[in-house]
Amino acid sequence: MLTGGGSDDEQGFFIEPTVIADVKPGATVEQQEIFGPVLAVIKAENYDDALRIANDTEFGLTGAVYSADEEKLARAQREFHVGNLYLNRKCTGALVGAHPFGGFNMSGTDSKAGGRDYLLLFMQAKVSSTKIGATRSETRKAEKTAGT
Numbered sequence: 001m002l003t004g005g006g007s008d009d010e011q012g013f014f015i016e017p018t019v020i021a022d023v024k025p026g027a028t029v030e031q032q033e034i035f036g037p038v039l040a041v042i043k044a045e046n047y048d049d050a051l052r053i054a055n056d057t058e059f060g061l062t063g064a065v066y067s068a069d070e071e072k073l074a075r076a077q078r079e080f081h082v083g084n085l086y087l088n089r090k091c092t093g094a095l096v097g098a099h100p101f102g103g104f105n106m107s108g109t110d111s112k113a114g115g116r117d118y119l120l121l122f123m124q125a126k127v128s129s130t131k132i133g134a135t136r137s138e139t140r141k142a143e144k145t146a147g148t
Contacts, residue, residue: 001018001019001020001021002019002020002021002041003017003018003019004016004017004018004019004037004038005018014036015036015037015038016037017037017038018036018037018038018039019038019039019041020038020039020040020041021041022041022043023040023041023042024042025042025053025056026056027040030042030053030057031057031058032059033059033061047072047075051075051076051079051080054080054082055079055080055081057105058105059105060081060082060083060105061082061083061084062082062083062084062085062086062091062092063076063080063082063084063085063086063091064085064086064087064089064090064091065080065085065086065087065088066087066088067087067088073087073088081105
């Protein structure tokens with residue numbers, strides 16, 4: 001532990017800002033979704049390894065990637081399995097009413113209240129296709145086949 005780890009002895013589960021270094025992939029602190037000021041630092045061998053480590057958890061609420069390499073940022077968009085991905089910016093501060101804010105896997109699914117996608121959770125999609133220029137005989141044949 002580099003810093004933190006203490007509490008203020010109040011009732012509940014409170015912890016001061018904490019940084020834990022040299023965490024091994026798969027460690028409990030890396031595998032749990034901690035809603036507190038805790039940073040687990042894991043060293044990766046390379047970018048592929050970093051994506052593998054980041055995706056090797058049952059959670060996927062938020063993630064961030066900092067890079068000047070546009071291809072690495074594009075790969076993060078394709079391969080980093082989180083509901084809220086921030087590129088070259090801090091990973092907090094979803095904008096209510098602008099970001100759908102939903103997580104992957106055990107971090108929840110679908111949009112949360114505040115995002116425009118949230119309304120879609122109360123709707124059912126329907127597709128209707130029409131063959132343009134269909135002849136009357138084709139239409140009658142189709143109606144007979146459909147039983148109408």
